[in-house]
Amino acid sequence: MADIPWWARESLWRKMAIWITAIMAVILIFLSFHSVALITAGSARVPAYSVINQRIDYRFDRERNRQQPVIGDPAPLFGRVLSEADAEQLVRRGKLTFQARNCINCHTILGNGAYYAPDLTKAWLDPGWGTEEARERLMKEFLMDPYTNARTFGTGRRMPDLDLTEDEAEALIAFLKWTAAIDTNGFPAAFPTIKQGGGT
Amino acid sequence: MSTPGVEDWSNLNAGQRIAMKYFIVAMVLFVAQILFGLLAGMQYIYPNFLYGVLDFNVNRMVHINAMIVWMLYGFIGSVYWLVEDEAETELVGAKLANINFWVLTVAVGIVVLVYLLVQAGPGEIESVWFINEGREYIEAPRWADVGIVVCTLVFFYNVAATFMKGRWSGISGVLVLDLVALAGLYLAGMFFTTNVSVDQYWWWWVIHLWVEATWEVLVGCIMAWGLIKTLGASRRIVTTWLYIEVALMFGSGILGLGHHYFWIGTPEYWLSIGGFFSALEPIPLVAMVVHAVYDSGRHGFQSRNHPALAWLIAHAFGNFFGAGVWGFMHTLPQINLYTHGTQWTASHGHLAFFGAYATIIIAMIYIALQKWRGDVWMSGDLADNGWKWKWSLGLLHLGMVGMTMALLIAGYEQSFIERALEGSSWSGYFEAQRHPWFVQSMVWREVFGLTMAAGLVLLLWDFVTIGKRESREIKQLVADQSHAA
Ligand code: HEM
Numbered sequence: 197m198a199d200i201p202w203w204a205r206e207s208l209w210r211k212m213a214i215w216i217t218a219i220m221a222v223i224l225i226f227l228s229f230h231s232v233a234l235i236t237a238g239s240a241r242v243p244a245y246s247v248i249n250q251r252i253d254y255r256f257d258r259e260r261n262r263q264q265p266v267i268g269d270p271a272p273l274f275g276r277v278l279s280e281a282d283a284e285q286l287v288r289r290g291k292l293t294f295q296a297r298n299c300i301n302c303h304t305i306l307g308n309g310a311y312y313a314p315d316l317t318k319a320w321l322d323p324g325w326g327t328e329e330a331r332e333r334l335m336k337e338f339l340m341d342p343y344t345n346a347r348t349f350g351t352g353r354r355m356p357d358l359d360l361t362e363d364e365a366e367a368l369i370a371f372l373k374w375t376a377a378i379d380t381n382g383f384p385a386a387f388p389t390i391k392q393g394g395g396t
Numbered sequence: 397m398s399t400p401g402v403e404d405w406s407n408l409n410a411g412q413r414i415a416m417k418y419f420i421v422a423m424v425l426f427v428a429q430i431l432f433g434l435l436a437g438m439q440y441i442y443p444n445f446l447y448g449v450l451d452f453n454v455n456r457m458v459h460i461n462a463m464i465v466w467m468l469y470g471f472i473g474s475v476y477w478l479v480e481d482e483a484e485t486e487l488v489g490a491k492l493a494n495i496n497f498w499v500l501t502v503a504v505g506i507v508v509l510v511y512l513l514v515q516a517g518p519g520e521i522e523s524v525w526f527i528n529e530g531r532e533y534i535e536a537p538r539w540a541d542v543g544i545v546v547c548t549l550v551f552f553y554n555v556a557a558t559f560m561k562g563r564w565s566g567i568s569g570v571l572v573l574d575l576v577a578l579a580g581l582y583l584a585g586m587f588f589t590t591n592v593s594v595d596q597y598w599w600w601w602v603i604h605l606w607v608e609a610t611w612e613v614l615v616g617c618i619m620a621w622g623l624i625k626t627l628g629a630s631r632r633i634v635t636t637w638l639y640i641e642v643a644l645m646f647g648s649g650i651l652g653l654g655h656h657y658f659w660i661g662t663p664e665y666w667l668s669i670g671g672f673f674s675a676l677e678p679i680p681l682v683a684m685v686v687h688a689v690y691d692s693g694r695h696g697f698q699s700r701n702h703p704a705l706a707w708l709i710a711h712a713f714g715n716f717f718g719a720g721v722w723g724f725m726h727t728l729p730q731i732n733l734y735t736h737g738t739q740w741t742a743s744h745g746h747l748a749f750f751g752a753y754a755t756i757i758i759a760m761i762y763i764a765l766q767k768w769r770g771d772v773w774m775s776g777d778l779a780d781n782g783w784k785w786k787w788s789l790g791l792l793h794l795g796m797v798g799m800t801m802a803l804l805i806a807g808y809e810q811s812f813i814e815r816a817l818e819g820s821s822w823s824g825y826f827e828a829q830r831h832p833w834f835v836q837s838m839v840w841r842e843v844f845g846l847t848m849a850a851g852l853v854l855l856l857w858d859f860v861t862i863g864k865r866e867s868r869e870i871k872q873l874v875a876d877q878s879h880a881a
Pocket residue numbers: 307308309532607608655656674675677678715718719720722723724725726727728732735736737738741744745746748749752
């Protein structure tokens with residue numbers, strides 16, 4: 197083995213493989229604890245579920261040079277002010293419905309998922325809902341009957357009727373409203389938000 | 397004694413007989429994957445096709461789940477194939493392995509039937525347990541997750557205990573440690589949380605740390621063993637390369653995970669960490685190409701199994717282009733802000749999964765068929781000039797490359813129009829979807845998808861026939877004097 201230069205030796209690379217893997221894994225675990233703490237609901241980046249009682253916007257911030265969520269005046273969803281626990285219950289129901297109906301295999305959310313339908317990260321703020329006053333009603337109508345209320349913009353690509361109950365539809369809207377309040381480092385960029393009343 | 401050209405189970409050791417079963421199911425699922433991919437692709441062109449019956453999300457779920465499962469079957473099969481050979485002893489629990497295979501396969505069958513027939517459930521936790529978890533790639537309901545974990549443990553026990561009884565080597569050491577990590581990671585995807593940011597945080601642990609870390613190293617082990625078998629490469633060199641690849645792959649890929657943490661709510665430091673480390677990920681993939689080509693060249697491309705060697709080289713290049721080049725191109729946050737969640741991602745996902753993983757499993761199946769048919773000749777001048785393996789390799793690659801390019805064009809168009817100009821709104825999304833470049837791309841994707849389907853039919857036909865009625869025995873390898881360890 198003496199003719200093999202030190203940098204090509206099996207033993208050296210075995211040690212390198214073990215040490216590099218161990219160090220990287222430890223760093224990742226450390227960073228994961230740190231990051232998960234910063235994205236727990238109720239943190240600055242990922243607000244508490246009761247944020248659905250508030251008006252939410254996504255505005256350009258000069259200093260950070262990108263859009264970011266802005267939490268505004270009280271604007272209770274479906275006219276109901278919810279406690280933190282009730283809000284969490286509702287959003288949880290929405291998230292469960294999102295999974296049980298397999299929305300992710302048509303849509304993206306936070307940009308991950310399927311590409312057959314629009315990204316839902318800021319769906320709550322989409323100008324397509326017209327006005328702030330009409331939004332809740334239109335969203336519910338759309339989710340419960342996407343066939344009749346289809347837009348498709350000339351593509352003919354409709355969302356199928358997923359037999360959502362009214363409760364499920366409301367819970368989904370709560371989930372989407374809460375999601376819109378997550379600080380996503382400016383994704384999606386240049387999102388044209390729906391017009392909302394003053395005081396945000 | 398075995399007769400060349402005649403299939404005989406007694407040509408195989410116990411592990412290899414189980415491997416064959418895994419390979420067969422893998423190929424059935426590969427067919428299902430392509431079928432459902434074509435259905436989903438068709439819905440982009442004719443949105444009313446199967447609307448309300450087999451909606452896009454169902455087809456897509458079956459498409460990508462069939463892929464994950466067939467690849468896992470391919471890996472399990474490959475490991476069972478090489479374990480006795482590498483450990484130089486008999487598999488400790490052949491019967492157990494057999495039962496395990498059937499339990500897993502029945503579970504997979506039930507899951508698929510529920511996907512197709514039940515499809516969705518009410519917004520309650522029971523749906524996640526019994527119908528569909530609703531998280532991309534790991535949609536399998538929780539009961540199946542638990543079953544998968546148990547089956548994986550049994551598999552792991554079988555492999556590890558066999559190496560313990562027999563002999564350890566560099567390859568088997570890396571392999572066993574890697575399997576622990578691979579199985580352990582699955583647990584990170586097995587809980588429900590309301591918080592979509594936390595959900596995606598751990599979801600990426602499973603997906604990314606599988607395909608860009610543990611799966612890469614697993615195929616590195618299979619590749620190492622495959623080069624020794626098909627070329628007679630020197631074990632010492634191959635093992636050293638394997639360690640180098642592990643160091644580079646884990647060194648870049650573990651923190652490279654950060655390229656999925658740019659926009660999901662996670663803190664800004666991931667933009668730098670993820671961007672930097674993932675940009676290094678192509679390096680080990682280059683190393684793998686160098687390794688494969690160098691070893692093949694050293695042996696003058698004189699292999700005992702031409703189709704297997706061709707697919708191993710296809711693996712090295714596919715891995716490099718699909719993961720390395722296509723991954724690198726959208727991995728910096730400044731670019732990813734606009735390509736994130738577009739057909740760009742689909743372009744990369746297809747070329748990477750096919751190039752890195754489908755290829756090497758196909759190579760292993762060729763190695764397996766050779767032995768099953770009695771160590772039959774599979775080097776140059778095959779019967780019919782080996783047109784079937786050559787054409788299937790060509791058609792599958794032509795289809796995949798064509799599909800990748802079509803999706804790439806659609807992805808750029810989407811990045812510019814939907815993301816950059818329109819700000820990703822509902823109407824902006826459709827602005828991009830109805831653009832002629834996008835529409836044409838979807839047609840071309842389907843055309844090239846059909847090309848792949850033709851290639852797959854030919855591949856399976858070749859599997860059934862290659863080496864049959866061939867009376868020559870396997871080509872003997874010239875011992876690699878200068879590099880024998
Ligand atoms: C064989 C290895 C690889 C496979 C199988 C693979 C596969 C995939 C798949 C399927 C996705 C889409 C996930 C989804 O559905 O959301 C994805 C995303 C991504 N991959 Fe890979 N990948 C591999 C290696 C790499 C490498 C080496 C890089 C970087 C150098 C990379 C960069 C990315 C990035 C940045 C994304 C996120 C795309 C987005 O923002 O939408 N990948 N990969």
